[in-house]
Amino acid sequence: MKQRGLFNRFTFFCLAVISTILLAGCDAQYFVLDPKGPVAETQYRLIILSVILCTIVIIPVLAILIYIVWRYRDKPDNKAPYMPDWDDSKVLEIVWWGIPIVIIGILGYFTVRDTYALAKPPVSDAKPITIQVTSLDWKWLFQYPDQNIATVNYVEIPTGVPINFQLTSDAPMNSFWIPQLGGQEYTMPGMAMQLWLQADQPGEYYGTGANFSGRDFAHMRFQVVAKPQSEFNEWVDQVKQTAPSMSKADYDKLAEPGQSEEMTFSSFPADLFDEVVNKNGGQYMEHHQMGDDSKDTESDSDGMDHEMMDHEHMNHDMSGQKAE
């Protein structure tokens, strides 16, 4: 009796859980499955492909498991064959070495293809713009070297334009993630990493720090506002006219541990981004050694020149770092 009662309660509980999940479907936003740009789109397609390939394996395995467990259960009246010494079959072994090899082969091909594809900027007629991102304790600083403006904890971007995010950190490592535009990349002290993203539709997107960085890590969210180029330009002009400028002292204050409101600046100290990268170990990375030993500050576009810091080059730096 007691068991029956427990069982009923358990059924009730299961129903409750299922109904909650169904209800939850209403206001839930599955960002990763709702891409708004080409990079996220590519990643989304890979996700779907891998889900399909995995399902091809999972379903038969589960079916076989259920069948075998039921058919060969140890009951006296079970008529199923019993062959206690049968332990080898070349054909079967070849089949199940073969199936995963084929599946991994297919998935591996698409993985490698897209890995290389995403190392390049998204295909677009528009000229890319650069935004330099610095993760701080516990806030995000965005610098627009071409526009010479800066924002904190929100970033505005033009739609249809590839954005060259350059990522670094002036605090413990974090990770820069805007799921609807594309996957994340680490922001690391002493490194200037590159992440290409692009928004195809105007809108407000969820952005967050993804790698644990200490006390207020949970509050490191930022708003991404994508708007058409013309509106973006208007916004830039408005910032230039209305926002205060940022001095080195302002930056130092900003870099102190703590949370921050959204902020906007009409200018920032020249070469701030490079200084931060260099200060935290960037001088040991190859591109800086080549580029800036001779002309550290005089280079007019050291921070903005993304052609020079192209991805292949960056890769080289990083893999050099890791060769062990």
Added chain:
Amino acid sequence: MLESIKEFASTFFVTGDPLIYGADVSIALTSLAILFVLTYYKKWGWLWREWLTTVDHKKIGIMYLIASLLMLFRGGVDALLMRAQLALPGVEFLHAEHYNEIFTTHGTIMIFFMAMPMMFALFNIVVPLQIGARDVAYPFLNAVSFWLFMMGAMLFNISFVIGGSPNAGWLSYPPLSEMSHNPGPGQNFYIWGIQISGIGSLATGINFLVTILKMRAPGMKLMKMPLFSWSVLSSSIMIIFAFPILTVTLALLFIDRYFGAHFFTMTQGGNPMMYVNLIWMWGHPEVYILVIPAFGVFSEIVATFSKKRIFGYKSMVFSMMIISVMSFFTWVHHFFTMGAGADVNAFFAVSTMAIGIPTGVKIFNWLFTMFRGRIQMKTPMLWTIAFVPCFVIGGATGVMLAVAPADYQYHNSYFLIAHFHQVIIGGVVFGYLAGIYYWWPKMFGFSLNEKLGKWAFWFWNIGFYVCFMPQYALGFMGMTRRVYTYGWDLGWAPLNIISSIGALLMGIGFIFQVWQISYSIKHGERDKTGDPWNARTLEWSIPSPAPLYNFAIVPEVKGQDAWWIMKEEMKNGEEPKKAELEPIHMPKNSGIPFIMSVFWFIAGFGFTFTWTWMGVVGLIGVGLCLFARSFQYDTDYYIPVDEVKRTEASLGRVV
């Protein structure tokens, strides 16, 4: 004077949190109760002679088991606290710093102080019996390993009430774990707790490699060895190659913290990314170190409870060995998003997917071991069958994570959390629990109650899916790991509360297991035959629990499933060959492993608080213990034939 003592105490002891005060009181009361019981029943001598100084692999295994179950409790409570905090948005149950400490200790304890010792428990209890040996290759070293683990675990755990817990995540990436961002003793506790127990793990790896290579019963060729022993061999090889890297990595971090060096600092040329590489060069093999023995356990159980030979033995051996090699070439997949470039990411993506191939093959072999068998639904088999779907799904999400560009979307999200819990709980924990149920009668001489075991099983299993399936979805919703709170705005609340309920169900499952054990101690069926499951390998040929010397006569092995073959021969009326009893050579007990580990503890504690004098005293003590051991020449003895005869007779065996 009084003031300075007060001030010292307020920084030395963790204060200000009612949860911790509660824990303080319960720890103090439990310790007092233990001291009282030991004194009242005059058990101190017994404790010292039978347990603290033992070099018997079976007793060491049991001590590992008890320790790991305690740590499972501690890690589980940490998990429940986290799930309570995350059940709803904006809960103010734990503040940020406390939450950070709890997820750090949860991860660290579950891997280093729960999974590792539970694995070593199975190594110790099973391997010598299964290969027909009388002990491991180095019994003294085995005791050293255990006590080092134990002292490391204690050192780590006291951070809870003294000095403060580490809070930089279970792998403690710098610079967050450096002095610049983490000045307290918490991080030192982490380093020394793991370092001390890690040395023990390394020694265990060496010990079991040599045991398996050199101490098998006559006739047991490597390719006739039971698969669990094969899995231990594979795991030991990985330990030998991976653990020195961990030792160095933690030492470098400590040198940074203690001597102000600059390996991983942000300033003066330090390189934090190097730490991430180093720790995962250990960390990825570690995952396989843990899961391969679980595969071994399943292989034994599935054959026994299907009453059939294991299918594709050679494939099984080959796939385990290939996994142990490949596991050293996949570490970068833990940080594709470091952006090491397309070449590096492509290589590691493909190598990671490739390691799924031998793993998949093993699943098919287990399925076809059951095929045309006779499946008995005993608790060990239940866990094994439940493991298959769980691990297949976990493996599939693992392959999804291996797709490097897609990983940019999963990384550090709850999708990742769900994945690794699915393979670690569904693979490692299910495997070890299955193994514990399976070998329990051999360890203790009685079986565990099946009915309570089934209750525990269902709570664990249903709880598992309720807890972790929603977390995959949360990952897609952009929820990142290690956030202590979140808002109502993103619709994360319903799935989180479901997940918390699932965690609670697993907690109830654990309570059922505790109940099951305490019930069975009194009422469990005694195992008179030594072979309660009608099993196939040598450990079941001797009485339960095994006598001190394991085998009165070392068996002659004629093939794979040695004991099964012997049983078949006996059924056919063949008389087993009688061999003469001989005096049995055994190692003497020693107090040195325990004392030396206490000195390690003192050293670790001293360096944790940067009390150099104390650290040095500890290290000198360690050195003296080693010296004392080197000067011991009288370390073994012989059990006379008469005594062996008497023991065997009392166990109902004629020799």
Added chain:
Amino acid sequence: MEHAVTHHAHDHHDHHEEHEQLKVLGFWIFLVTDCILFATLFATYVVLRTHTDGGPIGKEIFEVPGFVAETFILLTSSFTSGLATLAMHKGNVKGLIGWLIVTAALGLGFIGLEISEFANMVQEGATISRSAFLSAFFTLVGTHGLHVSVGLLWMIGLMVQLGRYGITTVTKRKITTISLYWHFLDVVWIFLFTVVYLMGVM
């Protein structure tokens, strides 16, 4: 200290012989782990070699006569430890202890030179906390020095045991393991000499 191994070894002597061999095998595997330990430290050094933070570089702080002398002394000590093993196989206790004393003395000389080298560097401001390069240097070379020091203490202990028990199966095995250890440290030093010192001054 270990118990009977398989086989039907009848006399007790065989048991010992087998156990001692088992321990030598275990020690080889320990050396494998030690090898990985040093490999990791070498890797760290190679990565951080250029990270000098404007501080001293290898060329400025490595003194050629010093490290050449260290190399010479350590290589010689490896040779004399070989001579000790030869004496052991001949059953010559006195020769064995004598050569061990020579080996230990050379080891001590090596450590002395290394300490004075380190002291000089520290005086010139090249401390472990000056730069990542120096951190890696002191840790790598210091770990080797620590290994040699432990070996010295161990060797002294063994000499006392040899005096007490003479050459037996057990002491033989102990001498075999320590000479393995000593040769291993010699090999590590050759790598140190090349990667750290030669490449540093070049």
